[in-house]
Amino acid sequence: MMIARFALPLLLALGLSAQGAAQTRQPIEPVDIPPSVEQGVDMIYVDPEIAPEVGERDALLKDLALKADDPGAPVDLFLPVHPLYTDLRRGLVRYRMTWGALPDVVIPEGPPLKPGAAGERVALLRERLGLSPGTRYDAVLANAVRDFQGVHALKADGVAGPGTIAALNLGPDHFERLLLVNLERARRLPAESDAGRYILVDAGAAQISLYENGKAVDSMRAIVGSAKTPTPMMAALMRFASVNPYWNVPPDLVKTLIAPKVVANGLPYLEEREYDILSDWSDDAEPVDPASLDWPAIAAEGTSMRFRRRPGPWNSMGRIKFMMPNDYGIYLHDTPDKSLFAAEDRWISNGCVRVEDAERLATWLFGRMPEGSDPKVEEQVDLEDPVPVYITYMTAAPTADGGVLFRADPYGRDPALIARYFGADGGDASDIALATP
Incomplete structure (x- = not known):
């Protein structure tokens, strides 16, 4: 049976988490997104407060897999899991009864x-x-x-x-294996019985869902990382919002956009667009005089200096950033260009998550839309109770009628996962026990 080939390796290898130390300082761009323990399935748990519940569940799942008389029994009959897991498991049953039963x-x-x-x-x-x-x-x-x-x-x-x-x-086995991979992703989400509020960002669907007491109460579209700069699978605590935020410009845009504009239009371009230049990316960086810089060289080679745009309606961060401090520079934020949310292709950011309706999200978090005392000054507004944010990547989803719907794989993660866990020939998914952990 394929359990030993797929389920147990995932339990033993993917039950680990990559914990980063929680950071109190504001993260900055650009980001160097690291791989998680098992890229494409596992999460990076930034805050220790979030990781233990998942870790304890994984430990129990290992025990079930090793000791239960029927190790292939559905996990959600033994342990509380996220409702997405239960719905996907039911979808797998239906898929095997319909598409999986057809001649291959x-x-x-x-x-x-x-x-x-x-x-x-x-x-x-x-x-x-x-x-x-x-x-x-x-x-x-x-x-x-x-x-x-x-x-x-x-x-x-x-x-x-x-x-x-x-x-x-x-063949149907390929898609059954995709469902099993997505079941593993869903297993890393909070259990339905977990109390409190949390935000679920699905980078596979470019969608944000707001949860209260295990139930989704609202959702909205998102814009997430591109294939070159994918949004990582991670979990962290949202601790505060930055109202009227600066935008720290990614270095590649400094090289390809800002520097050529300065070369063509002169230094007034910087003041017209309200850009500041700082010596580096540290908290105590010093202002830099634009006239002292070699702009053709920056346009050709780039720079390690920090460019940021001042708060304002044109700022790429919009009116508010939702901060979950981490070493990877990932956060949720508003954006002035709402037209992009109507597009089907919403995998275009540098890794962070743009929010379709920042005011609605802020109202859910704070009970109101925080307003700063000065629209030209960035201000921090703390959340009384930090809210967990889980960023996952689902390439299959349950449907309302009990079926499943496969999605595109914009980050190209699934083929490598299938090859890794099912072998070069893909294995035989029909041999895998139903909804193994």
């Missing part, structure tokens, strides 16, 4: 198959989707293709193009 036949590559097509490839497509034998691409087949596409993160147009054929040829 290979369809040769070729031109897109669409209504009206005929031939041997159409016959194999019909067989793969469990339809009656035939060689014609009829309305029944188009509907079956559309249903498959809707579940498997494909454009549901009823046309079996190269992407759809490739997904079908991966």
Whole structure:
């Protein structure tokens, strides 16, 4: 049985956490995002107050896996878990009963198959989707293709193009393994029975959910890290907000955007855009005279100096930053450009999380939108009770009708995880006990 090959290695290897020391100082950009213990599955636990509950649960899960008469029994029958875990486990049951039970036949590559097509490839497509034998691409087949596409993160147009054929040829075991990987991610989230409030950021969906007493009470869209600067999987305590914040400019933008503008337009550009220049990234950095700098050299080679934009409506941080002190410079923040939240591609940030409705989030946290005494001065507003923030990465989600919906993998993490935990050939997911931990 595959339990020893997948479940126990994950229990024993992924039950660990990478704890960073909690920092009281305000983190600064840019960020050098480190890998967690098992990149793509595990979390970095910044604050020790958050990690022990997960660690204790992992210890109990190890004991269950090693001692229980049925180590493949669903975890949520023994221990409290996040509702996402329970819903995904149910989705796995349904997936195995529907898509997992279909014939696993290979369809040769070729031109897109669409209504009206005929031939041997159409016959194999019909067989793969469990339809009656035939060689014609009829309305029944188009509907079956559309249903498959809707579940498997494909454009549901009823046309079996190269992407759809490739997904079908991966076979049901591949997608069952994806569900098992996502179950591991969900297992690292707070249990439904955990009291209090917390924020869940799903970088896989670019979505923020607000939880109270184990239940989601609100949600909004987010903009998260790009594939080059991914938002890390981590957990930390939100301790305060910065009202009317500065924006510390990432060095690559200093090189590619600010310095060329200064070269082209002169030093007045800096004052017009309200940029300050500091000697370094430390707390006691000194102001730097822009006239003393070699701007063509900065445009060509960059600089280690710190550029920041003063508070204001044009500031990329918007009106407020939600701070969870950590060594990785990750936080949630407002943004003046709300139009980007309407886009499907919201994986475009430098790693931090932009919030669709910062005022609504602030009101949930503070009971009001904090206002500073001076719009040109950054001020810190402490939370009376710190609120945990969990940042995960889900590439599969449960649906309201008990099924599952696969998503794109914008950070490209899933193939390596499947190869690592199931072997080069992917193993046999049908042999894995239902919802093993």
